[in-house]
Amino acid sequence: MAGQFTASTRTDDLPEAMAELAGEFHELGQQERLQLLLELAGDLPDLPERYAGRLDEMEQVDECQSPVFLAVEVASDEARTVSIFLSAPPEAPTTRGFAGILHESLDGLGADEVLGVPDEAPFRFGLAEAVSPLRMRGMVGMLGRIKRQVRARTTIDERQ
Numbered sequence: 064m065a066g067q068f069t070a071s072t073r074t075d076d077l078p079e080a081m082a083e084l085a086g087e088f089h090e091l092g093q094q095e096r097l098q099l100l101l102e103l104a105g106d107l108p109d110l111p112e113r114y115a116g117r118l119d120e121m122e123q124v125d126e127c128q129s130p131v132f133l134a135v136e137v138a139s140d141e142a143r144t145v146s147i148f149l150s151a152p153p154e155a156p157t158t159r160g161f162a163g164i165l166h167e168s169l170d171g172l173g174a175d176e177v178l179g180v181p182d183e184a185p186f187r188f189g190l191a192e193a194v195s196p197l198r199m200r201g202m203v204g205m206l207g208r209i210k211r212q213v214r215a216r217t218t219i220d221e222r223q
Contacts, residue, residue, distance in 0.1 A: 077184060078176050081168035088188040097193055103163030104156040107149060114148055121150065122212065126204025128197060129155035131162060133205065135212035142173035145213055149205070157194055161202035164188065165209065174217045178210055 074082035088096050114121060114134055121132035131151045138144040147170045149162040164185075169177050181187075185202035 074187060076179075076181060077187065078168060078172055078180065080172075081164075081180065081184065081187075084164060084168055085187045085189075088190070091189075093189075093193050096189055100160035100164075100190065101156050102160075103167065104151075104153075104159035105163075107151065107159050107163040107166060110148055110150055114150070118150060121148070122208055124201065124204050124208055126207075127151075127158055127201035129158045129201075131155075131158055131201070131205065133162075133208060133212075135209055135216065137174055137213060137216040143175070143217055145172055145174055145177050146170060147209060157198055158201055161185070161198075161205060165202070165205055169209065174213050177213050178217075180206065180210070182207065182210075 074085050077085060088099060091099060109115070118130075118132045121134045124131040124133060129152055131149065133150070134148045136146040136148075138146070147166055149166055151159040151162045153159065169180070182203070185199060185206060191199050
């Protein structure tokens with residue numbers, strides 16, 4: 064899957080927070096990008112109490128080499144505000160960093176904004192040169208599963 068995407072510095076089709084973060088990554092050299100990724104790994108919030116210790120109730124991201132779990136909630140407000148909850152182990156800082164990018168970029172956006180994020184957005188951060196294709200596949204998998212859950216929850220809401 065990841066092989067079909069190519070790196071791009073384009074950000075005009077990304078949500079504002081994601082575009083800003085991608086811009087920050089592109090202002091840095093490769094080593095500094097990895098450092099920023101590690102900082103984002105440290106910024107990934109802990110799961111709220113309703114998910115803590117309940118990973119079996121979350122979706123596992125099989126594309127990741129490390130055990131990553133996610134849950135998405137969509138509010139019933141007009142924007143259908145999306146809340147994203149991710150769990151990645153501290154001993155997997157790259158994966159946690161990817162989760163941190165997605166959380167910081169997408170959490171709190173409206174459902175349509177999240178669904179509008181291009182599938183290749185993970186390649187817009189200039190990290191494909193610094194990490195393995197297998198690791199990039201994990202971030203693409205996280206984004207795909209987030210979008211799938213948003214789509215499923217908004218479809219359920221529209222039927223009710």
